[in-house]
Amino acid sequence: MEIKLVQILFQVVNFGVVLGALTVLLYKPILKMLDERAKKVEEADKAAQETLREKEEIDALKKKSKVQADRDAAKLLEKAREQAAELKKELAKKAKDELHQEHEKALSVWKQEKSSMMSEMQKEFASAVFAVTEKLIGQSVDKKAHTKLIDQGIKELAKIV
Amino acid sequence: MNTPSHMHVETVIPLSVEQTKELKSLLKKKFGSDSFKTSLNAALLGGIRVTVNSTQYDASVHGKLATLRIK
Numbered sequence: 001m002e003i004k005l006v007q008i009l010f011q012v013v014n015f016g017v018v019l020g021a022l023t024v025l026l027y028k029p030i031l032k033m034l035d036e037r038a039k040k041v042e043e044a045d046k047a048a049q050e051t052l053r054e055k056e057e058i059d060a061l062k063k064k065s066k067v068q069a070d071r072d073a074a075k076l077l078e079k080a081r082e083q084a085a086e087l088k089k090e091l092a093k094k095a096k097d098e099l100h101q102e103h104e105k106a107l108s109v110w111k112q113e114k115s116s117m118m119s120e121m122q123k124e125f126a127s128a129v130f131a132v133t134e135k136l137i138g139q140s141v142d143k144k145a146h147t148k149l150i151d152q153g154i155k156e157l158a159k160i161v
Numbered sequence: 162m163n164t165p166s167h168m169h170v171e172t173v174i175p176l177s178v179e180q181t182k183e184l185k186s187l188l189k190k191k192f193g194s195d196s197f198k199t200s201l202n203a204a205l206l207g208g209i210r211v212t213v214n215s216t217q218y219d220a221s222v223h224g225k226l227a228t229l230r231i232k
Contacts, residue, residue: 126230133226137206146174146207153209153220154183161191161211161218 168197169212171221173205184209 141149168188170176176184176199185195192213202210208221 130230149207150209156220
């Protein structure tokens, strides 16, 4: 076999040209494309991470707001409970005072009525006693007693006239 | 003192002579007159009541009972 140097050289050159052409036309564009793709992936990754970070911030903020809102709600509820208890106490006191006033009023009315009735009864009793006494005296006093009564009456007149 | 125009004595039974004398003496001393009209009033129950003009002096049993009733 004869080694043809020119052919080898030609092949080498040929190879070099092809290699060069491939490098320029294929390898570099592909490399560039891969770089661009890598960049895009990196950017997308960054954007995703940024989004994730923002989401986490929002979640943290939401949680914080919820906690604060829960605290505020608990405070309001506690305040409302206190106010309700206070109102209940006031109403109970008011009702008790009103009841006491009504009781005092009723007691006063009862006392007045009792006093009035007692007075009326005393008057009636006195009238009855008076009527009975009149009758008894009218029946039991004789002439001698009458004379004595007139004498006593004249003595009394001497004092009152 | 003005002499009263009207004096009226009420009793349950008529006044005795002594009682009339005593009463006249009293009225003369107090009012300057011993002239009075007498009448019987069983409602007095006992004692005597004298009315001088419009003033009444009650020493009757009825008057005393009425005073007790008021008290």
